[in-house]
Amino acid sequence: MPVVKATAYPLSFKERIFVDDLEHRTFNWFWETANPRNGLVPDRAPLPHGAASIASVGFGLTAYGIGVKRGYITRQQAVERTLLTLRFLTALPQGDAASGTAGTHGFFYHFLDPETGLRVADWSELSSIDTALLMGGVLFAQSYYDGSNRQEQEIRALADGLYRRVDWQWMTGGKSSWLSMGWMPPGHFLSSQWTGYNEGLMLYLLALGSPTHALPADTWDRWTETHKGQQGNFYGHDMLNFAPLFGHQYSECWVDFRYLLDKASRQRGYTYFQNSRRAVYAQREYARHNPGHWKGYSSEIWGLTASDGPGDAYRDVDGQRRHFLAYSARGAGRDYVLDDGTIAPTAAGGSVAFAPEIALPALQAMKARYGSKVYNQYGFLDAFNPSFADGDSFWVDNQQLGIDQGPILLMIENLRSGLVWKVMKKNAYLQKGLHLAGFRKQ
Numbered sequence: 001m002p003v004v005k006a007t008a009y010p011l012s013f014k015e016r017i018f019v020d021d022l023e024h025r026t027f028n029w030f031w032e033t034a035n036p037r038n039g040l041v042p043d044r045a046p047l048p049h050g051a052a053s054i055a056s057v058g059f060g061l062t063a064y065g066i067g068v069k070r071g072y073i074t075r076q077q078a079v080e081r082t083l084l085t086l087r088f089l090t091a092l093p094q095g096d097a098a099s100g101t102a103g104t105h106g107f108f109y110h111f112l113d114p115e116t117g118l119r120v121a122d123w124s125e126l127s128s129i130d131t132a133l134l135m136g137g138v139l140f141a142q143s144y145y146d147g148s149n150r151q152e153q154e155i156r157a158l159a160d161g162l163y164r165r166v167d168w169q170w171m172t173g174g175k176s177s178w179l180s181m182g183w184m185p186p187g188h189f190l191s192s193q194w195t196g197y198n199e200g201l202m203l204y205l206l207a208l209g210s211p212t213h214a215l216p217a218d219t220w221d222r223w224t225e226t227h228k229g230q231q232g233n234f235y236g237h238d239m240l241n242f243a244p245l246f247g248h249q250y251s252e253c254w255v256d257f258r259y260l261l262d263k264a265s266r267q268r269g270y271t272y273f274q275n276s277r278r279a280v281y282a283q284r285e286y287a288r289h290n291p292g293h294w295k296g297y298s299s300e301i302w303g304l305t306a307s308d309g310p311g312d313a314y315r316d317v318d319g320q321r322r323h324f325l326a327y328s329a330r331g332a333g334r335d336y337v338l339d340d341g342t343i344a345p346t347a348a349g350g351s352v353a354f355a356p357e358i359a360l361p362a363l364q365a366m367k368a369r370y371g372s373k374v375y376n377q378y379g380f381l382d383a384f385n386p387s388f389a390d391g392d393s394f395w396v397d398n399q400q401l402g403i404d405q406g407p408i409l410l411m412i413e414n415l416r417s418g419l420v421w422k423v424m425k426k427n428a429y430l431q432k433g434l435h436l437a438g439f440r441k442q
Contacts, residue, residue, distance in 0.1 A: 009356045009415065018364055019412055022349075022379050026409045027072050029378035029400050030056075030063040031081075039085025040114050044382075044399045051111035051120045055130040056402025059410065061085060061137030062254070062420060065144045066413045079151050082141050086158035092117045094165075098185040106166035106213075107131045107183070125182040125190065128171050132203040133403070136254040138162050139206075140420065143427040163429060168207035168215050177219060179203060197227040197240040201272065202251035209433030220437035224264035231268075232334040235285040239278040240268075243331025243338065245305040246407070248276035249350040253410040255430070256421035260439040271442065273354065279333070280355040283347065284362070286332040293318075294341035295394075296386035300365040303347030304330040304339060307383040307404060310395040317387050324388055341387035345380035350407025353414040370396075379408065 011019060033045040035052070041060040043053035064078040092102035102117050103109055103126055110127040111120040142159035145152040171179045173189040179200070180189040194200040204223055207215045230241045242248060257272040265271055287302030295317075306329040313324045324340045331338055348362040367375050373396050374384050381397045382404055388395040413419050424430050 011360075011416075015360055015364075018367070019360070019416070022363070023066075023070065023409060023412045023416075024072060025377060025379040026405050026412075027063055027067050027070070029405050030060040030402070030409070031067060031073065032378075034060055034081070034085075035114050038088040038115075038117060039081060040088070040112060040117060041402050042114060043111060043403075044401045047399060050114070051124075052114040052117075053111060053130070053402050054108040054127070055110075055133035056406070057085065057089075058130075058134035058137030059253075059402055059406025061134075062140045063406070063409055065140060065423065066409060066419060069413065069417065069419050079145060079155065082145065082155055083151055083158075086138070086141065086155060086162065088117060089162060090158050096185060096187070098122065103131070104183075104185075105170045106162070106164075107171065108134060110182075125184055127182045128179050128194070129181065129199060129203055131166065132206055133250065135163055135166065135206055136202060139427045139430060140254065140423055144423045146426075163206075164210070164212045166206075166210065167213040168210055169213045172215070177215075177222060179207065179215075195223065195226040196242075197230050198242055198247045199250040202255065205251075205255065205430060205433035205437060207433070208436045209429040209431075211429070217436040221263055224262065227264065230335055234332070234334040235282045235289070237278040237282040237285070239275050239282065241333035241335045242279070243304070243333035243336050244329045245279065245283060245303070245331070245347045245351060246329075246403070248279050248354070249305075249407045249411065252276060252353070253350075253407055253414070254420055254424050255434075256414075256418070256425065259441050260434065261442045262438045262440075276351070277354045280348075280351045280359065283332055284358050286337075292339050292341065293320075294339065294387050295389070296341075296343065296369075298365075300362055301343065301369065302362055303343050303345060304332050305344050305347040305350075305404075306330065307342060307344035307346065308397045308399065308401070309340060309342045309383060310385050310388040315388065317389075322387065324385070340385070342383050342385045344383045344404065345374070346382070346404035346408055349380065350404075350411050352408075353411040356415055379405070 034041045040052035041056035043051050067073040068075045068078045094104050095101045096104050107126050108131050109119040109124045110130045111124040113120045138159045142156050145155040178193040181192040182190045284302050287297040288299040290297040308327050309325045311326045348359045352359040374381050378400050382401050384396040386394045410420050
């Protein structure tokens, strides 16, 4: 299966019109739903009185550069929104108390109050991966705003300070080589750790590149050893399996792995980008076979990843009792299959840079078949389920989620211009992490 270059896939006239529209609408979600007083981006919208998501902020900070590239906003508008956000994040209190802070040791809680920026509730964990996704946007801002004026210099300084204070060593809990998935006050690290192949690629690269609290360089090779149990064939594609497509997408929104090989990928004989491409094709093939006999699945309409769902419920569908789910990490891979008939457009949308020749037709087919039911002023709604139906009406989410909108927007732009990838190649911290992990050009 050949590598697809960002400039190698020629968009047809119809594809260009479609992509222009989808990219602009998805950008507008970030630009218009972010709090104009502090820059925090909601976890989901429209949802009155909802929480802000620190990961959504990372995608938003990256979105603003894309908006400049496409002429949706001016560079000055992007500078002002970015500066507002970084100043607010920097000023938020950090500490070990259960309330009254936004995080500790440089990490942020997963969900913050959209007005105060403080931990939204006792159930919100200090999240290592969501902080890493935030740092993707922070470091993008550091490298994108390279002007000599005072505002862009301040952006770079604030970004540098936010990244430098993240204490990756502390997040191991002092008893393990691996990063914990999070922490809860008072003083409790989550038992789940970042091992195995997953979106942790970005997490460990950032931890290696830190100038202040870096993990040992050999962490990377030891971590990739934990991937081996996930290697295997799924629907004709041999790959490192991770069932939900977000696990392939998140890191590669910012990191261009197309021509980079570490020790583990050299042994496999293909890059992480090629692995993600295989995962996309395997999902399409799974939908074509449709072993669960869900409505709407085909070689054109497919896509399983973490998303909203109809809710935890049982229904009779064509004489068969079926179990439906609320928000879940749906996916299809050798590691597991979790499928209740819910299709998430971000599964295909966040994969357009991996496999545009099948991902773009999937998105176009969803819009052509279901129209305004699944596509509104901010692009695709988060998910829909044709099997969860009453007569001619089927379940469609009424929300968009930041962590699902983000991959659509960033990967469309990476396909079109490679903008995010190019900017991140200029970031010294990310490049240091890649070098220490042993990545070299193939």
